[in-house]
Amino acid sequence: SKSIPPPPSRSSKSIPPAAAAAPPVDAMAMLGMGGAAPAPPPAAPGSFPPFQAWNKNGLQIEFACTKDASNPSVTAIEASFTSAQPTPLTGFNFQVAVPKYMKLQMSPASSSTVPPSNSGKVTQTFKVANSMHGQKPVLLRIKIDYSAGGQAVSEQGQVDNFPPGI
Known part of the structure; x- marks a missing residue:
């Protein structure tokens, strides 16, 4: 013991x-x-490096995406529009359409005139909710209307080059 x-x-x-x-x-x-x-790294994966969504006739559109931490199916996108053209793009209008499995909420653009010669930018934010997140990609159809040097321009295209994880 x-x-x-x-x-x-x-x-x-x-x-x-x-x-x-x-x-x-x-x-x-x-x-x-x-x-x-x-927790900050999930905030970092919450925002993605900007990428070029469009580049045609001197008009460049860059998308910067951020994820809603509480709802990863929601992506906030800030579109930045710059123009290399020598004259301003006036009457600028950017429209987005999404597939049926997505929802869209657009805010108005910061201006209807894109400055010439890359001297400034116009921004527009919108949110997309992907009900098939993880199964189907974010896919956008875009329509861009503006006048350049008195010429009316109307462009349409598709943005499907979103970074992985969006």
Whole structure:
């Protein structure tokens, strides 16, 4: 019975080192910090590098996409329009259509005139909700109308080069 008390005293000594269970609490704090550190990376995967959605007749459209953290099927897209043409693009109108499995919410453009010679940009934001997220890609049909140097221009196309994860 003398050998039984020493092991309990050792285990009671390993309990004060189990008061080194305070380091597991610190490790928990570290895990909490570690959990907070992976939280910004999900915020980083929440925004994607901008990509060129359109480039024709000097008009460039760049899309910058961000994901709604609470609902990954929703993508907010900021379209930036710049023109390399020597005259402004006036009466500028950008329209988007989506497939039936998607919903669209458009905001108005910041201006109806795109400045000439890449001297400025017009922005327009819109949101798409993909009910088939993870199964079907984000796909947009776009229509662009404007006048350049007195000439009416109407363009249509498709944007299907969204980054993976959108």
